[in-house]
Amino acid sequence: MIDHDDEALAKLRASDPATGSHPDLHSLRALISTKAPASQGTDRVTAVHDDAFRGPRVHAPWIAAAAVAAFAMGGGGYALGAHTAEPQPVAGQPGAGNGDTEDGAEGDSAAMGGMAADGASITEAAGEARSEASMGGAGPNYDMGPVRLLPGPGLPTERGTAPVRALTSDVDAEEFLTTWAERLGVEGVRPDPEEGSEGWYGETVMIEPDTLRILSVSSEGGGGLRFNYEDQLNSPYCEDMYSGALPEDLEMMREEWVKAMGPDIPPPDPSMCTTPEGSPPSEEQAVAAAEDFLASTGLDLSGYTFQGVDYQEPGSSSITVEGWPEGMRGSELAMNLTVGPTGVVSAWGAAGEMTSLGDYPVISAVEAVERYAQREFGMEYGVTLPEDMMPYEGDMSSMPVPDYTVPPPVPVEPGMQIPLLMKDKVVTSAELTTGTMWTQSAGNMEVPAWKLMTDDGMHYAVLAIADESIDWIAWE
Template identity: 50%
Template sequence: MVEHDDEPLNRLRASDPATGSHPDLHTLRRRIAQKAPASQADTATALRDEMFAGPAIRAPWVAAAAVLALGFGAGGYAVGAQQGPSGGTLAAGQTDEPSTGSDDGDGGGDGESPALQGLERSVVGHDSASATMMADEPSAESGMGYAGGDGQAWDPGPVRLVAGPGLPTDHPTGEVRALMSDEDPQAFLAAWAERLPFDGLRPKDGAAEDWFGGDVLYDPDGSRILSAGVDGAGGALNFSYSDLLADPYCADMYSQMPEAEMDQMRKEFTDAFGDDVALPDASQCKDTSGPAPSADEAIAQAKEFLATTGLDVSAYELRVPDYQDGTVNQVMVEGWPEDSAPNGQLNVTVTVGPQGVTNAYGMVGEMRSLGDYALISATEAVERYGQREFGMEYGITLDEDVEPGLTDATTMPVEPSVQMPDPSPVEPGMKIPMLLKEKVVTGAELTRGTIWPNTGGPLEVPAWKLTTEDGMHYAVLALADESIDWQSWGD
């Protein structure tokens, strides 16, 4: 078990994780995790940005602030989780004990609660593998439904899959779907600003797309930002609101940023908004003292604020999750439409402090079919798993592996109870010892998963779930070669 100092890790936790940001952070976390070897499964890194939060706010001052790891900006990145059969996620930062988080709903967070929560990873041995738990299903009382806990299996080294007898050899077809929206970002932003109300400036031509990834309004009097953008051409629309100076780490950002970087930020800010619009300074950071709102109060304020976007908030299930920054007096509220997948792309996140909403983020869209596509057989999927572009670069996250569990608790991966070979003594002329486990695939199921191709957002695609004799499963993209357009770069 790796021990962490809770205080700095708490500051890295998301008051507004902006899940579904540009790009979708759930998918981004998966993609980053898929680049990590299994030998790193006991480590985790998280950068959660709070100030200047928003899905597409990528201004230079945001990037500079983010590297300070103080909790500003527009994203979260983590490595270190692994899937179990109940849809659980195994992530770094929690003990093996069941969650003992408070149930009193005060939303303030517990300083002893896990630092890294709800971060997906599909890495087991080869990077697109997911582990099946070799233990009884967790009970509601165990508090381990989401995390996995003792008995969570994972591969301690690389795996080579071998097709067993009886695997399907037929070539079916399967539907591909994408989250899409007909919303026009500029029209959406104008209507939202009118409802708030919000009177703001637009950046000069070219600055909005380069810095913010979409249409933007900036309120120079209150240092607030509204933004809206579309992922790719015709993708989902994302929106965000940030009260820049109401962040509890506002003063820290100014005091800990090198002066040269601050000067660069000031220049680029005026280049975007005009010489008469200066970058806010530390003296303008707002007083955020006061008691944190209760969970019920935070949810009520979140609903009221989200209604200004035009969303039918009554169709959303909002909650205050266990993972909160216990060092500040703000409460993060998250939610999804009741008829959509929890932890999916159609999410909303609102951060509420003593003075009201400080950050908000959400996505608008619907899943639409792109048609039926030719697929490979299960036998071919076993062979494909060994190809780098499919086994590592384009790993699949199965829908079942990101379903929510009973609790937000997370845990460190459990060391598998397998006999590992002893390190070989080094001798002249020796063959170089390298770990490799050959596993026989005994079952295959055509299911659905998520992939991030060269599009504006992730796609829901057919995937083969390959089960091995030890009960673990490995996901492989099922699209046939003729269904894929490989695109090079630098030509």
């Protein structure tokens, strides 16, 4: 049975566009290695394809590591965050709260019929865990149940146009990988997956068989350059990824590894893990090591700020460092590195320039309220505003819970109407702003979005691009 109360899984959920903090990829790796979180609809970060995990006892740490790398490479959608030049107020999607319940009348979402404590089933709820500062200091942090938005008087009814931008790069991924490997001294080979089997790290990847240092680069679809580095055997999570694995599980892992990597890259073994020795580096030491490592990429990172992330895993032997260009924290151009006693054990980032795709027609604010009720816009394709990706300013274990009251259960009787909780909220004002969303192109795009505001201080973001500029591509 999957335990949904893990701190790492909570952080995985927090990295979704529905909430608001940077993903900690390495805590996710430790979690995913021993658990198989089910897909929550089509959320681009929480939805982990779990075919490799099927079965009651399967542990697939190296598949998990590849999945985490996919997040960083853009295949996971929002792991690299949102981009905008001018920070805007937050608007978001569903969140979940904590609280005590008495007689089922008041408390948190766990007390509401049909709503899981982790908020996974509150698919129509809106709001997010965010600081009061990011909300202007007013209103609750999130809705405690499902809501329905209604347009208020005076909302703009006019349509218009707004720009769309995407991260692009003219750097050749193959050339970048070759040069990067030489600078790092990685003598790697290319995976040779069996026919009909897909590799775990994309097409432009190099793995050093003896050390399992992995370099992968992507510039698919003409998008930005995304790079990822993993020093698997020196990772503080290497041994944890095998914890509790039965012999038959290990054998299955080896078989899957050979299918994905080919005969020239031997399967990893728990005995190959190197236990990190020594104290974790200080933040100053970690930042210096991160900057020195990134110099190997040859990228111009002058003007970037690097610092330790606000949340560091208790008891870990490593420090996580993040970097961003001036004024663009949480942007598409984010960098993230984990530094242990021996140096950098993992890193991911993106490089390129934000390129204009032109001005696009946008719907009115009144139409945006109606659009929020549509599944494809209110649930499948949410828009993240810049401050959604900012770290929560406070203790995540004690975020404030707004006051609310749940009506008592309706007695069951023949012919009764089926009782469903729903709160109507009137949108009193709206602002056309800029956010980021995942697309079936080269990854994230910077798009116009309506920020819909209600009089309780809540904010809701909706894609503003008009229907005639959206190409719905069918999948099979």
